[in-house]
Amino acid sequence: MTDAPSPVARRGPVPWQVATVTAIRPETPTVTSFTLRPAEWRPHVAGQHYDVRLTAEDGYQAERSYSIASAPEEAGQIDLTIELVPDGEVSAYFHEVIVPGDLVEVRGPIGGYFSWRPGERPLLLAGGGSGVVPLMAMLRARAAAGARGPARLLYSAREPDEVIYHGELARFAAARDGFEAFFTLTRRQPPGWTGYARRIDREMLAEVARPLGTEPDVYVCGPTRLVEVVADGLVAVGVPAARIRTERFGPTGT
Amino acid sequence: MEHADPAEVERPDADDLALDGNAAAGELESLFGPGATVSLATCAHCGTEQAVARLGTWSRGPGLVLRCCACGRVAIRLVRAPTVLHLDLNGVTRLRIPSGGR
Numbered sequence: 001m002t003d004a005p006s007p008v009a010r011r012g013p014v015p016w017q018v019a020t021v022t023a024i025r026p027e028t029p030t031v032t033s034f035t036l037r038p039a040e041w042r043p044h045v046a047g048q049h050y051d052v053r054l055t056a057e058d059g060y061q062a063e064r065s066y067s068i069a070s071a072p073e074e075a076g077q078i079d080l081t082i083e084l085v086p087d088g089e090v091s092a093y094f095h096e097v098i099v100p101g102d103l104v105e106v107r108g109p110i111g112g113y114f115s116w117r118p119g120e121r122p123l124l125l126a127g128g129g130s131g132v133v134p135l136m137a138m139l140r141a142r143a144a145a146g147a148r149g150p151a152r153l154l155y156s157a158r159e160p161d162e163v164i165y166h167g168e169l170a171r172f173a174a175a176r177d178g179f180e181a182f183f184t185l186t187r188r189q190p191p192g193w194t195g196y197a198r199r200i201d202r203e204m205l206a207e208v209a210r211p212l213g214t215e216p217d218v219y220v221c222g223p224t225r226l227v228e229v230v231a232d233g234l235v236a237v238g239v240p241a242a243r244i245r246t247e248r249f250g251p252t253g254t
Numbered sequence: 255m256e257h258a259d260p261a262e263v264e265r266p267d268a269d270d271l272a273l274d275g276n277a278a279a280g281e282l283e284s285l286f287g288p289g290a291t292v293s294l295a296t297c298a299h300c301g302t303e304q305a306v307a308r309l310g311t312w313s314r315g316p317g318l319v320l321r322c323c324a325c326g327r328v329a330i331r332l333v334r335a336p337t338v339l340h341l342d343l344n345g346v347t348r349l350r351i352p353s354g355g356r
Contacts, residue, residue: 013283013284013285013287013288014283014288049276049279049280051280063280065276065277065279065280107280108280110279110280110283110288111276111279111283111291111307112279112288112289112290112291112292113275113276113291113292113305113306113307113308114276114307224272224273245307246274246308247274247276247307248272248273248274248276248277249273
């Protein structure tokens, strides 16, 4: 690997603290966004996470890491977009128990590898399922910064209903500021669908990536298999491995 | 010459259970600071240097197990017990941790 350590501004670990849930917004039948106001808000970089910790009365604790969905420009608060996973301890609590005004224990922002600061370099984002969440933070940060460099999102979902942020992504694409969105619906497509209708493959990656030139900054987030297909496929079509940053979502990540 | 523990070499079948070092960021940053996941770890087994964020991470057990993304062998084990934190860095010969200064 040719990764070089990059400077980080923050010093010392971030402490656990209490955050207030201020808004709850359904995104899809199984995905909901929660707005949290931490007692002490710290600016984040798009792509970073928060850890969330729940403590039962008997002292049992469950901890999960969730990507921040909102742009750093939304000072004082963060959005976490959380998918309800079967038997998920923390996601079920968020989806089924939490109401506005509730308090949760959080720690963040954390992570520095899968993070992006707005710039004009060509940008390729590829995500599957709720892996789109940190990519959305990047697109929101990009829009907030008024960046106009070429940027493309390739987003894989199974069905139309499962596409998170559909309306906002359509608005970003309509702004014609250099951003284009590409969708693939792998299981079911609506009538008249003109997007892709298969799992991400090399041909699809080549079509989406080529107009960005040979050295785009690439961020890939999703289930392990998708991340590997995309990362390997992009290397095969000529994107340098060192430009590709990945984050795997799994059963414990949601 | 290496006599690796077979249990250590064998990778779990359910690779889908593996995340990456990003998933361990909170725990690792509490030990090594905000640069933890962009730190570069050199694998003690195969010598590959990789960002900690790229280590395969198994987090479903009572602790965290992080494995080299090249050879799959264990790099870091971390278990937080009520009164003590166990940290095994036996599989890493070197960690290059950014100190934050520019």
